[in-house]
Amino acid sequence: MGHIYKTVVIGGGISGLACAFRLRQLGIQAVVLEASPRPGGMISTVRRNGFVFEAGPQCPRFPASVWNLVRELNLEKEFVAGDPKAKRYILRDGRLHLAPFSPTGLLATQLVGRQSKYRLLSEVLRNTQPPAEEESLAEFVGRKFGAEVSDYLADPFVSTVFFGDAQKMGMESAFPDLVEWERSRGSVLRGALRAYKSKRDAKKSGNGASRRDSQAKHGGLYITDALPSLGSFRGGMATLAEKLAEKLGEDVHFGAQVESITAACAENPPSAATWQVRAKGGAEISAEALVLAVPAHAAASLLQQKAPKLAALLAAIEYAPMGVVSSAYERKQVRHALHGFGFMVPRREGLHTVCTFWNSSLFPAHAPQGAVLMTSFVRTGTGGWMTAPYDVFAETVEAENAKILGISGPPIERTVWRFPRALPQYNVGHARRVNEIREALNEFPGLCLAGNYLTGRSIGDCADTGFQAAEKLRSRTHN
């Protein structure tokens, strides 16, 4: 028999690390078991020859909860802000067009024709209702705006942000606000305007003040609007995970792949251990509480014996594969000015590239002077791309970028990743399944889930699930 820990957190990605960090702040003893030799999971940075290559988030949003973490970890000086107004482009017929984010941008764009523009701009004047059954994003956009808007405006965004397929993504599951706005106001735009107004009024009135007071009590931030909303760190996104792991010190065990978890008798008095966790080649650890901060499929295989119903629900969550190719060039090799965020590629264009970020334009410190760095997310679902040799895979993507951006010659540096299961898909039925998961979880007091399949895939959503798990355990775990 090994140690008895109050809480074992399985998984050292942002969800698990944030959870363990908050548990420690709450005075609860916790240990993190992470299968790989480094912290961060999907957040992974390679620093080489002056370049900062990112596997996961390139320039993510920093909501208030993540900003709180940044402050608590004293990482403000390492933070580098991204420009939220940096131009984004969308490819159509081989040419880059500015992505339209305003009515004037929409009127000017050549991405969609006159009829699509009319349907978009006149939505506010129409009255529609969502169907009773959850519809897919493609059905929703097709019903309200037509196939061209779905193909050239919706698809590139959801492919880039969720690696999602508009034909499968569920409106209630991925965009519940839009459904609610249409249901309550008969128009998405009218609903959005009303929601914006209510939020603004609440801020002006006492509600905002009392919310800020309660945030302040918990060491929160007062003025989130004044903080940069997008960014990274001088040393890349892994800085956040590395700092969390550093603070947790010896309580994070790397190379600890958990192979099984079993629950002891439920009638045990609360002070006794109720979970046994066995890691590959390691001792058995006993814990009063367990947080599974691993992908849904990994949680499913750990729970198969003890909680088959919960495991089946978790196993049914689909994950999309994704490749990432990050390539560096001398500035003079690239004809395009690369002013902006980068570009997105609609599926209809028939390329492997989903989007390309211009990293060195967003963060000049992420490439040495005289060089540029760009990172492409790549569709790997078909054509054997998950198993093709790395250089063949990368060269295919680089050739697509070369044509669009006018690049001559091979890259001077490159890093390639492939993820067979990169992100969970918020497909039709996902929201219902997550509710069922929460119900099934009620049978197991002392067991919590955290991760990107619950409330959203962003790092803020993930950290929040970790914090919530910690708060839930506070009421159960005894010091």
Ligand SMILES: Cc1cc2nc3c(=O)[nH]c(=O)nc-3n(C[C@H](O)[C@H](O)[C@H](O)COP(=O)(O)OP(=O)(O)OC[C@H]3O[C@@H](n4cnc5c(N)ncnc54)[C@H](O)[C@@H]3O)c2cc1C
């Ligand atoms: C290419 C890409 C781009 C992205 N871009 C953005 C972005 O711009 N903005 C944004 O906010 N988010 C973005 N995300 C999403 C975000 O990075 C992830 O949702 C988030 O990092 C997931 O964190 P997690 O801790 O829940 O899971 P993970 O990062 O998957 O961590 C889970 C950890 O559990 C470990 N583990 C698994 N099984 C076991 C086991 N049996 N025993 C022990 N350990 C185990 C794994 O090794 C892993 O470290 C992106 C993701 C990807 C892949």
